[in-house]
Every structure is written in C-alpha cells, then in structure tokens.
Amino acid sequence: MDRLPITRTHRRATLAVGLGMFFDIYEVFLAGVLSGVLTSEFHLTRAALAPVLGSTFIGMFLGALVLGRAADRYGRRGAFLLNLGLYSVFSLVGAFSPNAVFLMVSRFLAGIGLGAELPLADTYLTDLLPARRRGRYLAWAYTVSFVGVPFVGFLAHSLFEHTVLGLAGWRWIFILGALGSIVVFFLRRSLPESPRWLESVGRTDEAEQITARFEREAVAEGHQLADPSLDDSSAGAEASPVRALFRPPYGRRTGMMLVFNLFQTIGYYGFGTMVPLVLAAKGFPVGQSLLFTAVTYLGYPVGSALSLPIVERFERKFLIIWAVIGMAAFGLLFGSAHAMAAILIFGFLYTATSNVFSNAYHIYQAEIFPTALRATAASGTYALSRLATAVMPFVLVPVLNKAGVGALFAVVCAALAIVGVNIAVLGPRTTGRRLEAVNQQ
Numbered sequence: 371m372d373r374l375p376i377t378r379t380h381r382r383a384t385l386a387v388g389l390g391m392f393f394d395i396y397e398v399f400l401a402g403v404l405s406g407v408l409t410s411e412f413h414l415t416r417a418a419l420a421p422v423l424g425s426t427f428i429g430m431f432l433g434a435l436v437l438g439r440a441a442d443r444y445g446r447r448g449a450f451l452l453n454l455g456l457y458s459v460f461s462l463v464g465a466f467s468p469n470a471v472f473l474m475v476s477r478f479l480a481g482i483g484l485g486a487e488l489p490l491a492d493t494y495l496t497d498l499l500p501a502r503r504r505g506r507y508l509a510w511a512y513t514v515s516f517v518g519v520p521f522v523g524f525l526a527h528s529l530f531e532h533t534v535l536g537l538a539g540w541r542w543i544f545i546l547g548a549l550g551s552i553v554v555f556f557l558r559r560s561l562p563e564s565p566r567w568l569e570s571v572g573r574t575d576e577a578e579q580i581t582a583r584f585e586r587e588a589v590a591e592g593h594q595l596a597d598p599s600l601d602d603s604s605a606g607a608e609a610s611p612v613r614a615l616f617r618p619p620y621g622r623r624t625g626m627m628l629v630f631n632l633f634q635t636i637g638y639y640g641f642g643t644m645v646p647l648v649l650a651a652k653g654f655p656v657g658q659s660l661l662f663t664a665v666t667y668l669g670y671p672v673g674s675a676l677s678l679p680i681v682e683r684f685e686r687k688f689l690i691i692w693a694v695i696g697m698a699a700f701g702l703l704f705g706s707a708h709a710m711a712a713i714l715i716f717g718f719l720y721t722a723t724s725n726v727f728s729n730a731y732h733i734y735q736a737e738i739f740p741t742a743l744r745a746t747a748a749s750g751t752y753a754l755s756r757l758a759t760a761v762m763p764f765v766l767v768p769v770l771n772k773a774g775v776g777a778l779f780a781v782v783c784a785a786l787a788i789v790g791v792n793i794a795v796l797g798p799r800t801t802g803r804r805l806e807a808v809n810q811q
Contacts, residue, residue, distance in 0.1 A: 371565060372500045372804055374584055375593045376507065379562065383498055384507050386557045387491045388514030390454060393551045394487040395670075396518040397426060397457075397480070411540065412470040419763070425474040426481040427760035431753050433485020438749020439612075441486070442742060446494045446564045449486065449745070451555060456483025458551040465537070465544035485756055489748035492736035496744065497564035501804045504737070505681035509729045513674040516725055520667040566805075570742040615739070615747050620809075623738050626796040627751035629788070634731070635758040636766075636785035637697055638724055641704075644766055645717065648705070648775055665714055669721030676722060677729040686734045687797040693727035694790040698783045705779035737800040740809040 374380075409419055433453065441449035457480050464476035495508050525543055532539045565584075568577035588595060615624045645666060680689065700720035707713045739747035770778045800808050 371498070371581065371584070372502075373596050374500055375588050375591075376500070376503055377584060377587045377591060377593075379584060379587060380499060380507065383561050384495065384511045385514065386554065386561055387495055388511035389554045390450070390551070390558065391487055391491050391511060391515035392518040393454075393457065393547055393554070394484050395515050396521065396547055397461075397484055408470075408473075408540070411538065412473070414470060418470065419767075422470055422474050422477070423763050424760040426477040426484075427756050429478040429481025429483075430485035430756035431481075431760065433482035434489065434749045434753035434756055435485075436482075437486035438489055438745045438753070441490055441493060441745035441749070442567075446490065446497065446567055446745065447558070447561060449490055450494065450558050450561075453483045453485070453487055453490065454551050454555045454558070456480070458483075458548045458555065461544050461551070462548035465541040465548070467541075481756075485753065486745075486749045488732060489735070489752045490745060492732050493745040493748050494564060496733070496736040496805065497566040497741065502682070502802060505686065505733045505801065506678060508733045509674065509677045509681045512725070512729045512732060513671060513678065516670040516674045520665075520671065566741045612743070612746060615743055615750075620739060620743075620747070622796055623798070624747065624751065626792055627735055627738075627747070628754055629792050630731070630735075631751050631753075631755035632758050633785040633788045633792075634727075635755040636762065637694070637701075637782050637789060638728060639755075639759050640762055640766055640782050640785070641697075641701060641720060641724065644770065644778065648770065648778065649713070666717030666721055669718040669723075670725050672718075673722030673725030674729055677726045680726070681730060681733060682801065685799050685801045686730045686737075687793050687799060689730040690727060690734065690793050690797075691790045693723055693730065694786045696723040697727060698786045701779050701782050701786075705775045734797070734800060737803075737805060737808055738798060741805070 408414060408422060412422075414422065433456075437449050437453050440452070460476050460480035460483065464473055464480060467473035467476060491511060492508065495511060496504060499507050525546070528539075534542050537545075562580045562583070563576070565577040565580045568574070568580070585595060614620060697720060700716050700723060704713065704716035704720055707716055735752065736744055736748045766778060766781065769781055798808065
C-alpha cells in the first residue's frame with residue numbers, strides 16, 4: 371500500500387470520509403450557535419441548558435468507545451456505515467422534539483452514532499493512504515469537513531427567526547443534517563475495506579484482492595509500480611489484545627493521548643462552542659452574535675486548507691506545539707477585544723490556527739498505534755474529548771458568568787499549555803514514516 375501512487379479510489383475515499391466528518395463538525399458546533407435559540411424555544415434556564423447541550427457529547431463518548439472497538443473487531447467499513455445510520459435516524463427524530471427532555475434523549479442517541487466518526491476517519495485513511503501522502507490527504511478530508519462550521523453558523527443566522535413549511539428554523543437544521551448524512555451513507559457503501567485491517571485479522575486473500583485492485587487502477591492511470599518489498603518490522607505486531615495499549619511501547623502513547631484529549635477539548639471546542647455566549651456577554655444581541663460567530667467560523671476551513679502544504683513538510687508533533695502557542699495568543703487577544711473589527715480578526719485567526727492544530731493531531735493520533743488496535747486506541751482516547759466536551763458547559767459557562775471573559779480565556783490557555791508540554795515530552799516523530807516503522811515494537 372505504501373508503494374502505491376494516489377489513485378481515483380484514494381481520492382474518492384478522501385471525499386466520502388470528509389463529507390461524513392462534515393456532519394460530525396456540524397453537530398459539535400451546532401450546540402454553540404443554537405444555545406440562545408433553544409433557551410428561548412423551551413424556556414430553559416442556563417442551568418437547564420447545560421445538560422441539553424451536553425447530551426450529544428455524552429452519546430459521542432459512548433459511541434466512540436463502542437464503535438471504535440467494533441472497527442478493529444469487525445472492520446472499518448461496517449463501523450462507518452453504522453455510525454452514519456444511527457446519526458441520520460435520531461437527528462431526524464430530534465427535529466420534531468416537543469420538549470427539552472425529548473430533544474436531550476434524541477441528541478444523546480444521535481451522538482452515539484457520531485461518536486467515533488473522526489477517529490474512524492483517521493484510522494481508515496491512515497490504513498489506506500501511502501506514507502508520503504498520508505498527512506496531506508487526511509488534511510484534505512478535514513478541509514472538506516470544516517466547511518460544516520461556517521455552514522452551521524450562516525444556516526443558524528439565516529433560519530434563526532424564520533419558519534419553513536410550518537417548522538421553526540432550528541428544526542430544519544437537524545433535518546438537513548439527517549438528509550445529508552443519508553447521502554454520504556450511500557457514497558461510503560462503495561468504499562473498499564482496509565487491506566491493512568484485513569491482513570491484521572488473517573483475511574489475507576481479501577486483502578490481496580483489494581490491493582491488486584488498487585494496483586490495476588494505478589497502472590490503468592499510467593503509473594509504473596516498483597516491486598513490493600517485504601518488511602519484517604510488522605511481523606508479529608498484530609492481533610494484539612486491548613491491554614497491549616497499556617504496556618510498552620504503547621502505554622506511554624496511550625497515556626499521552628488521554629491527557630491530550632482531555633485538555634485539547636477545552637482549547638479547541640471550548641472556544642468554538644462558547645463564542646456565541648462570549649459575544650452575548652460582551653453585549654451583542656443574539657442575531658448579531660450569530661452573524662459574528664458565522665464570520666469567525668470561516669477560519670475553520672481556511673485554517674484547514676492552510677495546513678495542506680505544511681503537514682508533510684514539518685514534523686507533526688512540532689506543528690501541533692506551534693499551533694497551540696498561536697491559539698493561546700489569539701485567544702487572549704479575542705477575549706480582551708471589544709471593537710467589532712478586532713473581535714472578527716482575532717476570532718478568525720484563532721479558528722484558522724486551531725485547524726492547523728486539529729488536522730495535525732488527527733493525523734498524528736492514528737499514526738502512533740498499530741493496525742490491529744488503531745481504531746480502538748484512536749477512538750478510545752478520543753472518547754475522553756467527547757466526555758470533556760459534555761462536561762465543559764458545566765465548567766466554562768459558570769466561569770464566564772461569575773468571573774468574565776478574561777477568566778474564561780485564562781482557563782483555555784492553561785489547558786493549551788498542558789497540551790503543548792505533553793506532546794513535546796512524550797510524542798514520537800511520525801511524518802513521512804511507514805506505519806510499521808512508527809509502531810515497531
């Protein structure tokens with residue numbers, strides 16, 4: 371697989387995976403932009419709003435644990451289809467919620483479907499792509515997905531005060547998410563299973579057939595292939611039990627990613643989901659704050675696109691560290707800004723930098739674990755970020771209400787500092803290296 375050029379199937383898989391991740395990003399940032407709308411719709415207090423917003427992320431936590439392990443046991447492709455199916459059904463159900471409790475339950479169940487979407491995407495494309503192009507094409511998939519962030523912002527702004535076909539605008543946001551994910555479900559049905567995973571579970575003949583299909587496609591597209599070389603570094607590294615993740619050499623990496631995902635959530639999602647509330651605290655009305663949020667969110671796809679030329683040029687662990695430093699600086703400037711222009715500029719710069727960070731670490735978290743445990747490790751450690759996101763409203767909203775915007779961003783910067791030191795001390799180098807070499811025991 372590493373000797374192959376990028377083929378039509380690689381590009382199709384990158385697009386299908388990116389479109390699926392679009393709905394994960396869509397859901398995460400939906401919580402922030404709809405917080406004011408749901409408060410008025412269901413007459414929620416700030417205390418009652420937190421569990422409604424957090425229910426999706428609790429579901430995501432459970433989904434990441436279950437579906438990530440399923441991807442290592444039963445295959446990447448099946449887990450991909452199951453998660454989108456669950457999400458589309460319960461997102462549609464949630465659109466017709468008569469009260470806050472019904473909405474909370476439906477969002478929880480939709481969250482189970484989406485919980486493992488990002489780590490499964492990382493795992494599948496890491497399995498499929500050649501080492502020298504792995505980072506760039508994963509970054510392309512995330513660039514497609516992050517269009518969902520400003521899309522949610524502008525969609526919420528345009529539908530905020532409108533009724534369409536007798537339904538409130540916020541309900542259409544859920545309906546559109548469900549319908550779009552159904553389209554992606556059918557796109558993914560045609561994707562091949564991961565040959566690396568098939569080989570790791572002893573289904574060598576099927577792995578050979580899929581690899582041969584890639585080879586024929588490459589030759590048909592005019593490429594000349596070098597003879598395959600046998601690398602013994604992966605021999606005996608597969609069929610590992612889950613407990614292997616807590617033993618050398620992977621125990622250190624597992625611990626690193628658990629700490630990483632606990633604190634990166636505060637820095638990354640803490641900013642994105644809290645922006646509408648921060649703007650409201652600065653005195654902007656809900657409608658205007660949604661517009662500001664949408665403009666700020668343009669930084670997500672732009673930042674993701676900016677990562678394309680650099681994720682293969684620089685060592686990814688160092689790219690993560692420098693991005694964290696930039697996020698901390700722009701976050702503090704955003705928190706202290708009061709003029710409209712400064713708010714938009716620093717918000718945009720924060721979100722752009724945060725997506726260089728996001729792309730680098732999503733590539734990184736799948737590279738540092740072996741094939742047989744890649745989905746389990748990536749999803750299991752990433753699940754902690756889902757749980758942290760669920761708890762985050764209970765922590766950050768009171769900080770904002772009691773201590774103000776400055777204290778909120780001080781908490782965010784402290785979390786980012788922990789992330790940077792953690793990766794600097796414990797993280798291995800991965801850029802351009804074969805997965806088997808990165809994970810050689």
